[in-house]
Amino acid sequence: MDIIVCIKRVPEVAEIDLQVDQTGKGIQDEGLVFGVNDWDNYAVEEAVRIKEKHGGKVTAITVGPAESEDVVRRALALGADEAVMATDPKSEGSDGYAIAKILAAVIKDMTYDIILTGALADDDGYAQVGATLAELLDIPHATLVTAIEIEEKRVKVKRELEGGMEEALDVATPALFTIQSGINEPRYVSIMGIRKVAKKEVATLDLNAVGLSPDQVGAEGSLIFVEKIFPPPVGEGAELLEGSPDEVATKVTDIFQKGGVI
Amino acid sequence: MDFLEKYELYACLQCGKCTGGCPVSLRAPLNIRSLMREVLMGGSPEVALECPGLWDCTTCATCTLRCPRGLEPSEVIVGLRGELVEQGNVPKTVIDALEGTFKHGNPWGKPRQKRTEWKGDMAVKVLPDEGEAEWLYFIGCAASYDPRLQGIPRILCRVLEAAGVSFGILGTKESCCGNEIRRMGEAGLFEELREENTKNFNASGAKAIFTMSPHCFNTFSTEYELDGFKVLHYTQLLADLIKEEKLTFSHEVNKKVVYHDPCFLGKQHEVFDPPREILRAIPGLELLEFERSRERSLCCEGGGGRMWAEGAGEGERNSETRVKDAHAMGAEIIATACPFCLLTLEDGAKTTGLEEKVLIREILELVAEAMGFDNV
Numbered sequence A: 001m002d003i004i005v006c007i008k009r010v011p012e013v014a015e016i017d018l019q020v021d022q023t024g025k026g027i028q029d030e031g032l033v034f035g036v037n038d039w040d041n042y043a044v045e046e047a048v049r050i051k052e053k054h055g056g057k058v059t060a061i062t063v064g065p066a067e068s069e070d071v072v073r074r075a076l077a078l079g080a081d082e083a084v085m086a087t088d089p090k091s092e093g094s095d096g097y098a099i100a101k102i103l104a105a106v107i108k109d110m111t112y113d114i115i116l117t118g119a120l121a122d123d124d125g126y127a128q129v130g131a132t133l134a135e136l137l138d139i140p141h142a143t144l145v146t147a148i149e150i151e152e153k154r155v156k157v158k159r160e161l162e163g164g165m166e167e168a169l170d171v172a173t174p175a176l177f178t179i180q181s182g183i184n185e186p187r188y189v190s191i192m193g194i195r196k197v198a199k200k201e202v203a204t205l206d207l208n209a210v211g212l213s214p215d216q217v218g219a220e221g222s223l224i225f226v227e228k229i230f231p232p233p234v235g236e237g238a239e240l241l242e243g244s245p246d247e248v249a250t251k252v253t254d255i256f257q258k259g260g261v262i
Numbered sequence B: 001m002d003f004l005e006k007y008e009l010y011a012c013l014q015c016g017k018c019t020g021g022c023p024v025s026l027r028a029p030l031n032i033r034s035l036m037r038e039v040l041m042g043g044s045p046e047v048a049l050e051c052p053g054l055w056d057c058t059t060c061a062t063c064t065l066r067c068p069r070g071l072e073p074s075e076v077i078v079g080l081r082g083e084l085v086e087q088g089n090v091p092k093t094v095i096d097a098l099e100g101t102f103k104h105g106n107p108w109g110k111p112r113q114k115r116t117e118w119k120g121d122m123a124v125k126v127l128p129d130e131g132e133a134e135w136l137y138f139i140g141c142a143a144s145y146d147p148r149l150q151g152i153p154r155i156l157c158r159v160l161e162a163a164g165v166s167f168g169i170l171g172t173k174e175s176c177c178g179n180e181i182r183r184m185g186e187a188g189l190f191e192e193l194r195e196e197n198t199k200n201f202n203a204s205g206a207k208a209i210f211t212m213s214p215h216c217f218n219t220f221s222t223e224y225e226l227d228g229f230k231v232l233h234y235t236q237l238l239a240d241l242i243k244e245e246k247l248t249f250s251h252e253v254n255k256k257v258v259y260h261d262p263c264f265l266g267k268q269h270e271v272f273d274p275p276r277e278i279l280r281a282i283p284g285l286e287l288l289e290f291e292r293s294r295e296r297s298l299c300c301e302g303g304g305g306r307m308w309a310e311g312a313g314e315g316e317r318n319s320e321t322r323v324k325d326a327h328a329m330g331a332e333i334i335a336t337a338c339p340f341c342l343l344t345l346e347d348g349a350k351t352t353g354l355e356e357k358v359l360i361r362e363i364l365e366l367v368a369e370a371m372g373f374d375n376v
Helices: A038-054 A066-078 A096-107 A129-137 A191-196 A245-258 B017-021 B032-042 B062-066 B073-087 B092-104 B141-145 B151-162 B179-183 B187-204 B214-222 B234-243 B273-280 B318-328 B339-351 B363-370
Strands: A003-007 A009-011 A034-036 A058-063 A082-086 A114-118 A141-151 A154-160 A166-172 A175-179 A202-205 B135-138 B208-211 B230-233 B256-259 B286-288 B333-336 B359-362
Touching: A003 A038, A003 A066, A003 A129, A009 A066, A034 A038, A034 A066, A038 A058, A038 A066, A038 A114, A038 A141, A038 A175, A058 A066, A058 A096, A066 A082, A066 A191, A066 A202, A082 A096, A096 A129, A114 A129, A129 A141, A129 A175, A141 A166, A154 A175, A166 A175, A191 B187, B017 B032, B017 B062, B032 B073, B062 B073, B073 B179, B092 B179, B092 B187, B135 B151, B141 B151, B141 B339, B151 B234, B151 B363, B179 B187, B179 B214, B208 B214, B208 B234, B214 B230, B230 B234, B234 B273, B234 B363, B256 B273, B273 B286, B273 B363, B318 B333, B318 B339, B333 B339, B333 B363, B339 B359, B359 B363
Parallel strands: A003 A058, A003 A114, A058 A082, A082 A202, A114 A175, A141 A175, B135 B208, B208 B230, B256 B286, B256 B333, B333 B359
Antiparallel strands: A009 A034, A141 A154, A154 A166
């Protein structure tokens, strides 16, 4: 079972006071810490678990700036066998469709049984790349996958539905699955583990090597344009409590008591 | 060198002093004597990795300090955790602590930009950008980020300013000391933190470091190679200032206070007297002693990564035992000099329902009272 897993380098934004950058269409990334997209981490873990059980090869692919090498190296340390990084300044500003075009161009000559991606990305959260990539490769796909069972030439997967329901599917390979978080418990990747793969080759491809022209990627090759990024206007009904932790706790319990919660 | 040789397991007498002194062996499925034997007989650490009590060890090092053969059973635990770390097979809460430290420089995974949030609007010199200083004050992760603790470094800064001590901090460049990281088995990450902190210490221009946490103090003293740096725990610095009469207390604190020795300060470094000297210098304060004090102090269970690993132990927590003992002897306050002890003991006070009868205080909080500080 040969598996391709597509991963993305994203900023860690929890508890950070994000600032909109000068263009008004992005965020200031100064001082931000980057790492692998959380959903993609589950996808890499799932790919490695399938390989450990059924044999085969796992290839991790990322599209992004040169710094993205960190996330593919981490995937190698987690258990991926090969890594590919498609990086080219001309690809900057690509939307999900353009990113999927780059991934499809990288993947089209590779042999694989299944492709895994994260269900969506921590940063822009479009959830587009997986499904679009499957369409471009003309293979079936299932989104929000919470379990994968491999059978010969077929894969049985479960999908998360609304209302607490699940859906079981039987899918012919090759196929693409976008992985929901919680499908597994990703293992820890140690610093020693990352050091051990420091010399492993990461195939680095520019646009030319991928076989795409500049007009197929970046803003020109995209269908969606960001007009602006902004913090939503402060709405009504929210109250910010101020004071020491004790004072705030007292205010909260007062509100709960008045509202009949406790 | 294989695992058995590295930890000299062939030399173990199986005398059992390690397990006899272990503060968690009575409440957790961890028998370090037996574990050492199992690894020796099995010929590799593999046989011990399923031991459910591996994450109960607090690395208080009582076993290591009492071993008649000079072996280091607590380091065997660290080594076994290291095997699990390299397999990636560690509890989720430990993964979060390790990844948080890798990304943000602290095991709580809080943003680096907020590392100096504890200061509020207090002016504290950041070294070397804002000048020179004799001492570098290493705040530590817990006091930097935990709302219960953030006021304590502010007190220490005010105390030192009053005593005329020249000091500065690293600001947002300060990263986790790595003491707990190494004890959770992440030797590689510990090395990176040691390298980064050492580089920043050297660049700071200071020639001496003091810490608030005994855990930072321990690793800087024994696991870093800080040539030419003096490393002290703040209680040592304050005790010296009191002796030199640079620090005096004007207000009475009329309380019965029992001092709890943190393992990484007391039994591991024999810093028993400086904290007591500070407390004795406070007018009105009556200092009591636990039956189990100094080298026999009962571990609070906050060390060795236990802040991020619940462990498999059941029954009464040591912190609860400690609070009950304090109450029984008539103590109104347990004073300590470690952020982890403070937090675990405070939990113990809450869960025993003695929260209002036995207060848990950092020594510095009593010093603030004795100096008449308001708004601390």
